Amino acid sequence: MTATLSTTPTASATPPTKPKKSGWRWLPYVGIAAIVVYCLAPFYWMLVSSLRRTNDIFDSAPVPSPFSTDSYTAAFAANNGFLRALGNSFLVAGTTTVLVLIIGILTAYALARLDFRFKNLVLAIIITTSMFPGISLLVPLLDLFSNIGWINTYQAMIVPSMSFALPLAVWNLTAFFRQMPVELEEAAQIDGCTPAQAFRKVILPLAAPGVFTTAIITFIASWNEFIIALSVVNKKELKTAPVITSQFTGTTQFDAPFGTQMAAGVIVTIPLVILVLLFQRRIVAGLTAGGVK
Amino acid sequence: MSTLIGAPVDPKPAKPVGRRQGVGKLAALLVSPTLLVLGIVVAYPIVSAIRLAFYQRKEGIDPETGVLETGNKFVGIDNFTDMFSGTTGARFLNALWNTTSFTIVAVGLEVILGVLMALVMHKAFKGRALVRASILVPWAVPTAIAGILWRWIFQADGVANDLLPGDPILWTTDGPQAWLAVVIADTWKTAPFIGLLVLAGLQVISNEVYEAAKLDGASPWKTFWSITLPLVKPTLMVAVLFRILDTLRMFDLPYTLIGPGKNSTDTVTILAFEEAVKFTKYGPASAYAIFLFVYVAVVAFVFVKLLGADVVGARTGRNR
Secondary structure (H helix, E strand, O other): OOHHHOOOOOHHHOOOOOOOOHHHHHHHHHHHHHHHHHHHHHHHHHHHHHOOOHHHOOOOOOOOOOOOOHHHHHHOOHHHOHHHHHHHHHHHHHHHHHHHHHHHHHHHHHHHHOOOOOHHHHHHHHHHHHHOOHHHHHHHHHHHHHHOOOOOOOHHHHHHHHHHHHHHHHHHHHHHHHHOOHHHHHHHHHOOOOHHHHHHHHHHHHHHHHHHHHHHHHHHHHHOOOHHHHHHOOOHHHOOHHHHHHOOOOOOOOOOOHHHHHHHHHHHHHHHHHHHHHHHHHHHHHHHOOOOO | OHHHHOOOOOOOOOOOOOHHHHHHHHHHHHHHHHHHHHHHHHHHHHHHHHHHOOEEEOOOEOOOOOOEOOOEEEOOOHHHHHOOOHHHHHHHHHHHHHHHHHHHHHHHHHHHHHHHHHHHHHHOOOOHHHHHHHHHHHHHOOHHHHHHHHHHHOOOOOHHHHHOOOOOOOOOOOOHHHHHHHHHHHHHHHHHHHHHHHHHHHHOOOHHHHHHHHHOOOOHHHHHHHHHHHHHHHHHHHHHHHHHHHHHOOOHHHHHHOOOOOOOOOOHHHHHHHHHHHOOOHHHHHHHHHHHHHHHHHHHHHHHHHHOOOOOOOOOOOOO
């Protein structure tokens, strides 16, 4: 999988293009530039707008002048509770990721390596659950959480998040485990390891990159979760960063604090953009794992 | 193992090659935590939602005792019949139409743009790392934040109207332009992702196939339709299926970009969310949720049957 996505340009992979005009050869690069602009322009606009002064927020100049960090100061103003919200987001997304990985690794290993009855049924169940619309799970869970006093708790955000994070993680991990040669475990078992030992001492260290990739993808998915966090929590101290950002209010009812929202948006997105820049190759491999045979 | 994960798993340490015997037990142990969690957060809620959909919260005063009523009452299929009649019916059918039209138009646009992007990326060798990094940015931006960002872009005196000729359009007010704004924002966020998946599919096509087509004198257009497209179809179909399912439950984007309670952009999920969270009417909310659940299931079934998307054999990442 990783190999098919490598950046190494193989000359033989060139699809047939007829170099009639020399201008045509530049066409893909024009296309590339268009794609980059398409993807980055809105994000760039968020960044630029966040760096303007509140008074010239409606400027359309591509570079803010003068630069100002007012919006960032405003975003972190104590009455917004944005810093606390960032902490909540880290706590919820981090806990979800760790729990999902622990449970997901076990299941994925069984699905990838062990032959057992109902294996296909288990696979089918896991795929099917990932297709369920979140709202069908959320409404009854809201009812349940209000009955057991879970409204305004962290677990009320973490547990439902697992409904979409767990199938995603199991699928990615299964794909990674399947790529590893079976001979490794057999060799380990001949050397006297139990299947469990073979898994822990041989497979797991080798699968570390796959586990890491899955961790990143799961973390991003749970960091971006919105509807659950919006529904099960109404106390400001427990809201996650995306929820708090969407609920920023200006000084008056009609004054939408766009500068502050853009600054908060940049801060919520920056951790993810850094992850993406550092691990782009792995993330792409993870996202396409199982998508191509 | 047990020290690592805290589960009492230690199948017969004395027998090193006891594969056959222990496998079933071991598998059950390894798989059960996942099934347990999914049972709690998926199976139980679905069953519970079906039950809730037949109840309504009691409102008003008991005519016999004069006490304010609390609790729920069984109302049969009232919640479901309400979905198709009267004012609630009109709201629901409108939301259903929005959900469906968003899905058809947005996913259609995303597929066309995504395939184009993949073809471009496949042909260009330089700058591929740059493209890959930038393509992941829209994917990584939280959908709720993307909604706020596009709300800013689509302000009456925002940059979209600055770039467009003519009178400023009031994008974020109720109307067809709000619907279009949501489609544009959704396309921005997910077309690159489809491009990424299709690119992965393109890269496994053997080059010999293209050379053979070239020898036979096939035009680039013909090559695309007769070779490239059929060969990336399995990848594309799975991507499209998961995009369709994601769009059918769309919530974050219309909620933060336009806001709830708008005729032109309310989806079924927004409607159910409003009933449940704003009005704590779990009965009608569950009825909407169950309807959406069945709708999604039927669409997935038809899609898999008609177009043969091989879901079990292939699975893509997704985000909501």
